[in-house]
Amino acid sequence: MSELLVNLSMVFSKPTGISNYALNLFPFLNNLNPTLLASQNYPDFKCYQIPNNLTPAQGSKGHLRRLIWTQFKLPQIYKEFSAKLIFSPLPEAPISANCRYIVQVHDLIPLRFPNIKSPLTNYFRYVVPQVLKQAQHIICNSESTAADITNFYGISTSKITPILLAHDTNHFQPNSSKSNPSKPYFLYLGRQDKYKNLHGVIQAFADLANHQNYELWLVGSKDKRFTPTLEIQIxxxxxxxxxxxxxxxxxxxxPNIISNAIxxxxxxxxEGFGFPVLxxxxxxxPAITSNLSSLPEVTGDAAILIDPYKTPEITAAMQQIAEDKEMRSQLSLLGLKRAKQFSWEKTGLATVELLKQFI
Structure with missing residues (x-):
C-alpha cells in the first residue's frame, strides 16, 4: 500500500526539460514514502515496474502508448495500491477513473504556437482542460505559466501554485578546466522547434560586425522537421x-561547453521556465534572452533582455558582449549571484509541502 504514486513514465536516458525536472525533484519526496512508477529501479525508493516504451524517445508512438497507459493502466495501479494521490510531473492523468491527482504544467506552447497537424496541439486543446479541471491542484513552473493556465482554460488562480524550478548546483558551476576553442563562440542550447527562434539566432550572428572572428555553437538534438531549413539558411x-x-x-x-562560451x-x-538561461x-x-514569458522571472537583472521578434536587438546585444569585456565580467557576477537563489532543494521542499495538503 502506498498513499502517493509518482508517475515517471516520461523519463528516458537522454533527459531534457520535463525528464530533468522529474529526476531532480523526486529524491526530495522521500519523506512522503511514495511509490515510483518507473521503467528502471531507483535505490532507496519503492518502485513499481512499468514499460520502458512510453517516453519521448519513441516519438509520437511513445506519446500515444503513454496516453493509453495513463488512461487505462494507471487507474488499475491506483486501485491496486489503494493510493490517495498521484503526482504527475506533466499534465497527464486518468480522466475517466475516480483517481485523485496533482499535475505539473510546464508551459502551454502547443496552444500559443498551434500546429493543426501536431497531436500535441489537439491534446492541449481537448484533453489537458479535462485533466486540469479534475485535478485536486495544479503546480506550474512560473507566474507566466500560471497566467496562461488561467487565460487559456479559465481555471481559478486559487487552484494553481507556481513553484520555480532550479538547476543542479553541484553540476552547473564555472568550469575550471577551460578548453581552448579555435575561436570565441556564442552558444544556443535547446531544441530546434520554430518557437525557439533559431532562425533569429543565426541571422543575428551573420549580422555581427567581424562575425568571421567568432563561431556559433548549436547544442541540441537534430530534428528532421527543423534542422534542414536551418542548414539552408546557414x-x-x-x-x-x-x-x-x-x-x-x-x-x-x-558545464564545460557553457562556461567556455562568450x-x-x-x-x-x-518559455515556461527556461533551464538553459539559469x-x-x-x-x-552572460545570457542574452527574451523579455517575454517566464524568462525575466528567471534572470531578474542578471541578463541582457531583448525583444525576440527584433533580430537587430539580438545582434546588438551580441556585439555589445563581444566588444565589452567589463560588461561580460559584470553579467557573469550578476548571473552567479542570481543563480544562487534557485535550488532543487527549495523546489522539492515547496512541492512536498503542497502534496502533504492533499494526501
Whole structure:
C-alpha cells in the first residue's frame, strides 16, 4: 500500500526539460514514502515496474502508448495500491477513473504556437482542460505559466501554485578546466522547434560586425522537421564554416561547453521556465534572452533582455558582449549571484509541502 504514486513514465536516458525536472525533484519526496512508477529501479525508493516504451524517445508512438497507459493502466495501479494521490510531473492523468491527482504544467506552447497537424496541439486543446479541471491542484513552473493556465482554460488562480524550478548546483558551476576553442563562440542550447527562434539566432550572428572572428555553437538534438531549413539558411548566409551543430550533448559535458562560451543566446518566443538561461548564469556565462514569458522571472537583472521578434536587438546585444569585456565580467557576477537563489532543494521542499495538503 502506498498513499502517493509518482508517475515517471516520461523519463528516458537522454533527459531534457520535463525528464530533468522529474529526476531532480523526486529524491526530495522521500519523506512522503511514495511509490515510483518507473521503467528502471531507483535505490532507496519503492518502485513499481512499468514499460520502458512510453517516453519521448519513441516519438509520437511513445506519446500515444503513454496516453493509453495513463488512461487505462494507471487507474488499475491506483486501485491496486489503494493510493490517495498521484503526482504527475506533466499534465497527464486518468480522466475517466475516480483517481485523485496533482499535475505539473510546464508551459502551454502547443496552444500559443498551434500546429493543426501536431497531436500535441489537439491534446492541449481537448484533453489537458479535462485533466486540469479534475485535478485536486495544479503546480506550474512560473507566474507566466500560471497566467496562461488561467487565460487559456479559465481555471481559478486559487487552484494553481507556481513553484520555480532550479538547476543542479553541484553540476552547473564555472568550469575550471577551460578548453581552448579555435575561436570565441556564442552558444544556443535547446531544441530546434520554430518557437525557439533559431532562425533569429543565426541571422543575428551573420549580422555581427567581424562575425568571421567568432563561431556559433548549436547544442541540441537534430530534428528532421527543423534542422534542414536551418542548414539552408546557414548556407545562404555564407557562414557554414562558423556554425557548429553539436547535436545532443551529454549532461556531464554541459558545464564545460557553457562556461567556455562568450555568451548564451536564447531569444525564444516563449518559455515556461527556461533551464538553459539559469544553467548559463550558474556557470558564470552572460545570457542574452527574451523579455517575454517566464524568462525575466528567471534572470531578474542578471541578463541582457531583448525583444525576440527584433533580430537587430539580438545582434546588438551580441556585439555589445563581444566588444565589452567589463560588461561580460559584470553579467557573469550578476548571473552567479542570481543563480544562487534557485535550488532543487527549495523546489522539492515547496512541492512536498503542497502534496502533504492533499494526501
Amino acid at each position: 548556407s545562404e548566409l555564407g557562414i557554414t564554416n562558423q556554425v557548429k551543430f553539436l547535436d545532443y550533448v551529454a549532461y556531464s559535458e554541459l 555568451a548564451l543566446v536564447f531569444p525564444s518566443f516563449w 544553467e548559463s548564469m550558474a556557470c558564470g556565462t
